Amino acid sequence: MTTNNSNTQVEENSDYIPDSVYKNLPEILKESSNIFTDRYEKDVFLLGALGVLSGCFHNLYATNAVDKKNVAVNLLIFIIAPPASGKGVLKYSKKLVDEIKNTFAVSSKVLGSKNTGKLLIPANSSASGLIQLLRQNNGVGIMIESEIDTLVNANKQDWGNYSDILRNSFENERVSLYRKTEKEYIELDNLKLALAISGTPGQFKTLMSSVENGLFSRGCYYLFDNTGSSLTCFGRMNSTKNIDVHFADFAKIANDYYNLHLSHDKIEVSFNQQQLTEIQTRLNSEFQRIVIFPELKANIKRSFTIALKIASLLTFLKECESGKITDKIDCSDIALKTAISLMLTNLIHSYKAYELLPSRNKPSLKxxxxxxxxxxxxxxxxxxxxxxxxxxxxxxxxxxxxxxxxxxxxxxxxxxxxxxxxxx
Structure with missing residues (x-):
């Protein structure tokens, strides 16, 4: 059996994102992911890229054509692994928005104001500071951080409000906060904060604290241990030129797509009844298997929305390859199939995350x-x-x-x- 390193074919492993996903990705994600030959790092990069890009295209919505409901595509990504195991590739996911953040700053500036929007929001922002930045951005923002502790340590006294902001972002709900020092009441509608964050199992337990935390069921998870018994310090990238040059090229493509998206006030990717039923059918099997784990039922139910978000983002990115888009797009069958595979992988990893957290009524079986x-x-x-x-x-x-x-x-x-x- 072959081992998981940069120079050999990896064994079939249910922890990994399936090969079929990579084969069917839009070109910008396929080409950038293919730079990474270590399988875990490749998966981490892709999930980080989905998280970051989901926060960029703030005019993009998934539309449930049956219930006539819209949801923005912003995702909450959690990568959990020991130190020095490959989580750091999130920095390359972040590079995809190097140009978009500047375009966003210019496009969001209010005439006559000195303030420009800041798409990338520091993870060490306080809850009130985060709300203030999101208000300046009309509810839009991306938080990407390679150390969960940065987020936790900045908000030890105010984690309840911070967690509430993240929870409400998932389905673009209203959030409100009262700032005592300024005696100011802030209310923000249509929140679209995206998150891509990594940390160790210990850091994750500090962040989430319990499976009863409503944030837990709204996340996309990926847990792994890539420390191994062998040392591979180089040769983990398939790059013909400087890695930063590669990602500068990808950032330009992403910015072109962003400008296309700005030409529409709202872009809706629509799912018909057959597609919605396909997602629900795949989830129903899992729902029946975890009947003795009531807390995980929320993860499965919200996986439906996660699949819609991912499929919409993939459909949109593929449409952008033609150089033109419309404000009404039908979800492609390939994007739906790919999103369902990612959704199921996320569920498998959410079960691992569940095992890390305390619960008052956790069954004796794993x-x-x-x-x-x-x-x-x-x-x-x-x-x-x-x-x-x-x-x-x-x-x-x-x-x-x-x-x-x-x-x-x-x-x-x-x-x-x-x-x-x-x-x-």
Missing amino acids: VNEQRLYSVLSDDFTRSQAVLIGETISIKERTVDSCLKTFREKDMVDVSGKGEYKKKQ
Whole structure:
């Protein structure tokens, strides 16, 4: 079996974003992602890029054609991994907006005012400072940070308000704040803050504190441990020229797309009933498997909105390749398929994030143990369990760990031939 490094083919791993996703990406994302040969770094870059770009195209909306509902495409991305494991590639995701941030500053400046909009918002802003910046930007902003502690340490005394702003951003709700020192009441409609942030498991636990935090179910997650047993300090990029030159080129393309988008007050990517049903059908299977984890039901329900946001962004980026766009676009089937794959990958990682956090009513089984047990027949063998595990993105070694738990908890009988039987 091959190992995960920059010079060899990676093993099939349910943790990774599927290869099919990369094959079907719009060119700007496909070409920029292909620079990274380490699989985890490639995935982190892509998710960071989606997060950053989702905050750039603030006139872009996903439209549920059945319920006649719109939602902006801004995403909340959380990357969780040990130190020195590859999270730092988020800085390249940030480079995609190097030109857009300047265009935004000019386009958002109010005539006669010295103030210009700041698309990139520092993570160490206070809650009141964040609201002030968002108000100047008409609710738009991007926060990208490689250390969660920067966000947490700046808001230890005011985390409730800060978390409320992030939660309300997800579906563009209204947020309000009273500033005691200035005796000022601030209210902001149609919030569109995007977030791409990384940190260690310990930092994440400090940030989120509990699965009961409503922010938890609104996030897109990616957890990994790329520390490994071997050292690979170079050769992890597939670049024919200076990496900064590459990303300067991508930033120019992104800025061209941004200017196209500015020519429309509102761009709607529409989803028909068949497409909406396809997303719901894929989510329903997961919903049934996590029945004993009530807190995770919110993650699955909000994954529907996440899929709409991602599919809309991918559809829009693909449309921009032609050099012209309209204000009404039908979601492409390829973009929908790609978004569903990303949505399901996010769910698998959200289960890992869930295991990191405390809960008052957490079941004795882990999430993957329950997911596997719920789909196994009453009688099964190990090999059958492994095959079934593959269909729900559970790796072979995790299946073995689950089977061990089932035996220890006296949930199954095992014959001498290695045949398992569920106990009623």
